[in-house]
Amino acid sequence: MSIIRSCAALIVATLLAGCQQQKAPEPRTFANVDDARLESAESNADDWLSYGRTYNEQRFSALEQINAGNVGQLELAWFHDLDTNRGQEATPIVVDGVMYTSTAWSKVVALDAASGKALWTYDPQVPGATAIKACCDVVNRGVAVYRGKVYVGTLDGRLVALDAGTGKVVWSVETTDPKASYTITGAPRVVKGKVIIGNGGADIYQVRGYVSAYDAETGKLAWRFYTVPGDPAKGPDNAASDKVLAEKALPTWFGKWHEYGGGGTAWDSIVYDQELDQLYVGTGNGLPWNRRIRSDGKGDNLFLCSIIALRPSTGEYLWHYQVNPGETWDYNANQSITLTELVIEGRKRKVLLQAPKNGFFYVIDRESGKLLSARNFVPVTWATGIDLETGRPQEVPESRYENTTFVAQPGGAGAHNWHPMAFSPATGLAYIPAQELPMAYRDDPAFSAHPKTLNTGIDFSLLGAPDDLAQRAAIATMLKGRLIAWDPVAQKEAWRVEHSGPWNGGVLATAGDLVFQGTADKQLQAFRASNGERLWHYDVQTGVIGGPVTYRVGGEQYVAVMAGYGGAVPLALPALKPAFAAPNGRVLAFKLKGGARLPAYTPVPLPAATPTNEQWPQTRIDEGRGLYSTYCSRCHGASLLSTGILPDLRRSPMTGHQESFANVVLKGALEPRGMISFAGSLTAEQVESIRAYVISSARVLQKQESE
Incomplete structure (x- = not known):
């Protein structure tokens, strides 16, 4: 018996010793990102830690497991379907094997980056009525992560901090006046313990742009910088911008701009320069667009359409460069700002690169704000060039459309919109998702500001399309999209790839001599970075407008992208080609020999038009045309030519019932x-x-489809 007890004791002791030697598994951490990790992101190729991957926002990755030699073997690894067919503009963030991304309506999802398994989702419950405040769809461009939290700006103006492990709300602050037409669609940025966020709404009603910094732990406001002056009668704002607005900006404004709001929103590009400790903020158009209405046709209207350099700790003004003084075309400077060093005239310069809406590629010294060079990257009709001494555009006199109609190239949709460009240090080239979308400008003689319309001061009836199908086809050939590889030192095009139309996705460049871009015609494509040769493509079954990312998990490199067509152009401009019902969006990830497959998909035709036999005098129909252009076209398409994202009203059975139609509209x-x-x-x-x-x-459509 004693021997048995001794053996039992020995077994128990051995087991206990083994348990003591075996360490308990470390608890998994989420979004374990601090300042040091963000500042050293360049050396961490495995993760995609912030909107442009690093603070330089070059969207370049050193990963080269997937390269020009083997990209033909790239296959789908996983996909995650979303719950809406609205536009998907986000750039996913990937940290330690977890992907965090936002979706339309400001929702957030966390996914296992190797399998696509959903870990949690968050819905901020944005009221549907907020959609009217958004000029350009209910989109969101991404989140930021920091110290175990995920930050998202919501369409209705909140900044929300979520627990990265659970998706539960940690804190939420209202960053805008909910009574005004503010929105947030841009991705937050985190800089030294502060979350930086801007806002949008400068096409709508009583919006004055600003950028704010909040404490990342508590959500307390640290500083705010207004981008345009407010009502002089109300005095200073007690903001970081007070002095510079009084001294530099206010003398450049005239009339009653403050009654409209002024605009100048910081709705997208916010970039931190860790070398110089400077924050660069791109600002947008005036409100209204038309300077004649906004500012009595006078003045530069600082800081519209500008790049502003601020001290990130305090919001202190450092310098600015105004891309379009006295802006009057919706030529935002909110587009990608990319930081790098270039050798210019034998001297290494710290520069920022931007290809804004107006069609010129800018190289600016980021220490001083001085313009170094500028050259048009698409055909431009509104100006003949940029004066390098003054930095001002050399405008064509009639381009301001005073007492005339002027067809501008590019138009308000821009030669390059928000879709992120990339820069490769390996090739020295910038890769621009460019487009040609001309637009006719004319004063709106009946303009009056209204909270439920686009307050541009432009006659939008000019954006319509003819009924004749041959004429539409001819117009469609004028709308172009391309990927341009641009040499910023020589200021010239290195190569280009033509797409089937405009409004294509953002760009990713990698050390594998690759450039990835999604397109409006449902393809994710890979090109050789050095010469533009197309090496691979994949049908993702819906248009791609967001920017791809790449990361590595378990030793395998992935390329991921959000797919889901939408935004300003697909909603507002006429669909000149046959449209189909837009499918829901999804997140897709690819790796070498991934082996996954998308389910079969057949495009769903839109329903046939079945108009009633009701009759109205032509004057009544013409009145309806004008009202539709003012109130409805920005969502349902100019001339009723919907892309299928939102209902094509010509095909809706509801329009045949007066009471049902009024119940919806009124x-x-x-x-x-x-x-x-x-x-x-x-x-x-x-x-x-x-x-x-x-x-x-609808009767015209019915006849066309029956022929």
Whole structure:
């Protein structure tokens, strides 16, 4: 018996010793990102820690497991379907094998980056009525991560901090006046314990742009910088911008701009320069666009359409460069700002690169803000060049469309919009998702500001399309999209790839001699970075507008992208080609010999037009055409030519029922889905005129489809 007890004791002792020697597994941490990790992101190729991967926002990765020699073996690794067909513009963040990304309506999802398995989701419950405040779809461009938290700006103006492990709200702050037409669609940036966020809304009503910094732990406001002056009668704002607005900006404004708001929102590009400890903020158009209305046709209107350098700790003004003084075309400077060093005239310079809407590629000294060079990267008709001494554009006199109609190239959609460009230190080239979208400008003689319309001061009836299909086809050939490889030192094109149309996705460059870009015609493509040769493509079944990322998990490199067509151009401009119902978006990740497959997909044709036999006088139909252009076209498409993302009203059975149509337009029956009530803006008689125009156009469509 004693021997048995001794053996038992020995066994127990051995087991206990083994348990003591075996270490308990370390608890998994999420978003374990501090300042040191963000500052050294260049040396961490495995992760994609911030919007542009590193603070330089070059969207370049040193990973080369996937390269020009083997990219043909790239296959789908996993996909994650989303719950909406609205535009997907986010750049995913990847940290330690977890992907964090935002989706339309400001939702956030955390995914296992190797398998695509959903870890958690967060829905901020943005009210559907907020959609009317968004000029350009209910999109969101991404999140930021820092010290175990995920930060997202919501369409209705909140900045929300989430627990990165659970998706639970840690804190939430209101960053805008909910009574005004502010939105947030841009991705936050984190700099030294502060979350930096801007806002949008400068196309709508009573919006004055600013950028804010919040404490990353508590959500407390640290500083705010207004980008345009407010009402002089109200005095200073007690903000970081007070002095510079009073001394530099206010003398450049005239008239009653402050009654409209002024605009100048920082809705996208916010970039930190860790070498110089400077924050660069790109600002947007005026409100209204038309300077004649906004500022009595006078003044540079600082700091519209500018790059502003600030001290990130305090918001102190350092310098600015105004891309378009006295802006009047919607030529934002919110587009990608990329930091690098270039040898120019034998001297190494710290520079920032930008290819904004106006069609010129800028190289700016980021120590001084001095313009070093500028050259148009697409055909430009509004200016003949940029004066290097003054930094000002050499405008064509009639381009300001005073008492005339002027067709500008590029138009308000820009030669390059928000879609991120990339820069490769390996090739020395910038890769620009460029486009040609001309636009006719003319004063709106009947302009009056209104909270439920685009307050541009431009006659939007010029954006319509003819009924004749041959004429539409001819116009479609004028709308172009391309990927341009641009040499910023020589200021010339190195190569280009033509796409089937405009509004294509952002760009990723890698050390594998590759450039990745998604396109509006549903392809994710890979090109040789040195010469533009197309090496690989994959049908993702819906248009791609967001920027791809690459990362490494378990020794394997992945390329991932958000797919989901939408945004300003697909909603507002006429669809000149046959449209199909837009499918829901998804997140897709690829690796070498991935082996996964998407389910089969057949495009769903839009329903046939079945107009009623109701009749109205032509004057009533023409009135409806004008009202539709003012109130409806930015979502349902100019001339009723929808892309299929939002309903094509010519094909909707609801338009055949006067009461049902009025219930939607005047009583807000579909407000939870984003279709607000226009009561107080439109009368019942005006709504009936819109319905008359819709049914009249539906008859034209019905005839075309029967021939």
